[in-house]
Amino acid sequence: MKLPYALAKRFVAGESLDQAVPKVADLNEHGIKVTLDLLGENVKDRKTADDTLQHYIELLEGIHAQNIDSSISIKLTMLGLDIDRDYCRNNLFELLDAAVKFNQFIRIDMEGTDYTQATIDLYKEAFKKYGKHVGIVIQAYLHRTKNDIADLAELGADVRLCKGAYNEPERLALQNMDAIREAYKEYLKVLLDKTVYPRIATHDNKLISWVKEYTQEKGIGKSRFEFQMLYGMRLNTCKALAAEGYNVRVYVPYGTMWFPYFTRRLKERKENIWFVLSTMFQK
Numbered sequence: 550m551k552l553p554y555a556l557a558k559r560f561v562a563g564e565s566l567d568q569a570v571p572k573v574a575d576l577n578e579h580g581i582k583v584t585l586d587l588l589g590e591n592v593k594d595r596k597t598a599d600d601t602l603q604h605y606i607e608l609l610e611g612i613h614a615q616n617i618d619s620s621i622s623i624k625l626t627m628l629g630l631d632i633d634r635d636y637c638r639n640n641l642f643e644l645l646d647a648a649v650k651f652n653q654f655i656r657i658d659m660e661g662t663d664y665t666q667a668t669i670d671l672y673k674e675a676f677k678k679y680g681k682h683v684g685i686v687i688q689a690y691l692h693r694t695k696n697d698i699a700d701l702a703e704l705g706a707d708v709r710l711c712k713g714a715y716n717e718p719e720r721l722a723l724q725n726m727d728a729i730r731e732a733y734k735e736y737l738k739v740l741l742d743k744t745v746y747p748r749i750a751t752h753d754n755k756l757i758s759w760v761k762e763y764t765q766e767k768g769i770g771k772s773r774f775e776f777q778m779l780y781g782m783r784l785n786t787c788k789a790l791a792a793e794g795y796n797v798r799v800y801v802p803y804g805t806m807w808f809p810y811f812t813r814r815l816k817e818r819k820e821n822i823w824f825v826l827s828t829m830f831q832k
């Protein structure tokens with residue numbers, strides 16, 4: 550079934566980069582940085598993966614040409630991870646060559662647990678070659694994260710910490726929200742201690758308040774980390790945090806392949822369903 554984009558537009562900035570750019574510029578005007586994400590996942594053929602690589606490179610060129618303050622986030626399954634790991638690595642490295650050319654930063658999103666190890670392995674290879682131009686995402690709900698965080702922090706990796714958005718079984722992931730929050734705090738402490746600039750991706754008031762208190766108590770300056778939120782969520786909180794002097798970045802997805810991303814947002818929070826239903830009745 551093909552759903553109309555009108556339903557998704559609360560969480561998706563446009564079906565093309567041109568539609569997304571004014572929204573990025575608006576966020577930038579409020580002192581909020583952006584990471585642009587061309588939506589899509591699980592590409593199964595080389596032609597589509599090659600096209601995606603070209604789109605990502607064009608995105609870097611577009612950001613440079615339009616002078617907007619944005620990095621980009623990508624998914625390795627868009628670059629062919631389901632097809633062949635060497636092929637995916639070549640695509641990633643070609644993209645990172647372009648990132649170096651434009652002095653840009655590529656964040657590798659974390660997908661479901663079928664991809665966790667491969668994503669970390671490819672990230673480490675990329676980090677060795679491209680250093681500050683590449684970062685990774687780690688999910689606090691996974692049991693394995695305790696070791697991964699220690700390992701990546703030791704490496705000095707640039708990590709975005711999130712709770713985790715995929716449906717994972719109990720043997721692999723925590724299921725209880727309070728336990729996930731506690732794990733999140735534990736891992737963030739490690740990142741704040743050992744890495745230069747952790748990225749704190751959450752809309753959760755309890756975690757945001759805890760971060761503010763913890764960093765103040767430990768004398769960790771506001772310039773040492775950034776909050777990250779998703780487009781369409783908690784914009785007033787983003788603006789308020791920026792006004793308080795915190796670094797804030799919004800993840801801005803765009804593109805025609807919005808359906809899986811959109812359904813993850815709906816499943817995450819029942820209020821998101823109401824937002825979408827209400828847009829159906831707006832003129």
Ligand SMILES: Cc1cc2nc3c(=O)[nH]c(=O)nc-3n(C[C@H](O)[C@H](O)[C@H](O)COP(=O)(O)OP(=O)(O)OC[C@H]3O[C@@H](n4cnc5c(N)ncnc54)[C@H](O)[C@@H]3O)c2cc1C
Pocket residue numbers: 657658659660686688711712713714715750751752753754755777778779782783799800817818
């Ligand atoms: C920038 C960014 C990048 C991400 N990248 C990835 C990734 O690469 N891989 C991945 O698996 N996941 C990713 N995620 C998703 C993430 O893993 C979580 O699924 C998602 O952020 C929901 O968890 P939460 O902590 O934001 O809040 P939730 O756990 O959904 O909510 C907790 C509490 O926060 C408050 N809250 C939440 N949303 C709102 C709102 N809109 N308005 C008011 N209060 C609210 C409510 O009190 C709620 O009870 C990313 C998230 C962000 C923000």
